[in-house]
Amino acid sequence: MTSPAPVLTIDGPSGAGKGTVSQRLSEKLQWHYLDSGALYRVLAVAAGRVGLGVEHESQLGQLAASMQVEFRPNRDDLVRVLLDGEDVSGLIRTEACGNKASELAALPQVRSGLLDLQHRMRTLPGLVADGRDMGTVVFPDAVVKIFLTASPEIRAQRRHKQLMEKGLDVNLPRLISEIRERDLRDAGRAVSPLRPAEDAFQLDSSCLDIGAVVDQIMRRLREGHALKS
Numbered sequence: 001m002t003s004p005a006p007v008l009t010i011d012g013p014s015g016a017g018k019g020t021v022s023q024r025l026s027e028k029l030q031w032h033y034l035d036s037g038a039l040y041r042v043l044a045v046a047a048g049r050v051g052l053g054v055e056h057e058s059q060l061g062q063l064a065a066s067m068q069v070e071f072r073p074n075r076d077d078l079v080r081v082l083l084d085g086e087d088v089s090g091l092i093r094t095e096a097c098g099n100k101a102s103e104l105a106a107l108p109q110v111r112s113g114l115l116d117l118q119h120r121m122r123t124l125p126g127l128v129a130d131g132r133d134m135g136t137v138v139f140p141d142a143v144v145k146i147f148l149t150a151s152p153e154i155r156a157q158r159r160h161k162q163l164m165e166k167g168l169d170v171n172l173p174r175l176i177s178e179i180r181e182r183d184l185r186d187a188g189r190a191v192s193p194l195r196p197a198e199d200a201f202q203l204d205s206s207c208l209d210i211g212a213v214v215d216q217i218m219r220r221l222r223e224g225h226a227l228k229s
């Protein structure tokens with residue numbers, strides 16, 4: 001029997017730098033990349049279109065299991081996200097969509113509806129999986145598990161900078177309070193709460209740049225013998 005593709009999981013709260021770090025690592029390793037948060041965001045878009053809200057848990061679970069999501073790398077290196085063939089990359093990146101995704105993510109049937117889709121992305125030569133429950137629930141046998149954090153203020157400042165660069169004017173104190181609120185909901189939910197796996201390596205990126213975080217994770221992978229050199 002062949003062994004399954006190795007998985008590196010990067011979990012942590014919003015804005016800790018998981019996305020950038022995971023994409024850099026997937027390029028370096030030439031492994032696939034799973035942005036699991038994008039799946040919850042795409043579901044929020046799909047649900048909005050058919051008028052489903054948190055009170056429709058079982059329909060949401062069915063929708064999660066049946067929607068066709070595709071991640072397509074673009075020429076400009078940005079991954080495009082397609083829902084049933086339509087490019088929804090812009091729609092899913094708004095704060096409102098992130099907040100709606102976080103509400104839907106608290107529903108057990110939604111989480112189980114998205115499990116199969118996530119497992120199917122585990123293919124050779126390997127997978128970098130970015131999310132909240134990658135190391136605890138979705139890929140408990142990952143070769144290396146990282147829990148990446150940063151203070152809420154630093155995370156809000158980073159998010160603020162990203163949004164300003166996109167030409168969106170947002171209020172920083174409001175962003176800080178929304179991040180705190182989302183953290184509380186993600187960590188406090190009954191199913192798959194945001195928490196480090198017992199065997200996760202915890203890394204605080206508040207005072208580290210992306211390169212330093214990537215180097216530390218690469219060192220972990222080598223020490224864990226997940227890489228040949």
Ligand code: C5P
Nearest residue numbers: 014036037038040101102105131132133
């Ligand atoms: O990471 P991102 O901000 O795109 O995720 C949006 C929301 O989806 C999170 O706030 C969280 O509630 C949810 N999520 C989750 N489990 C994951 C990934 C994201 O619950 N593995």
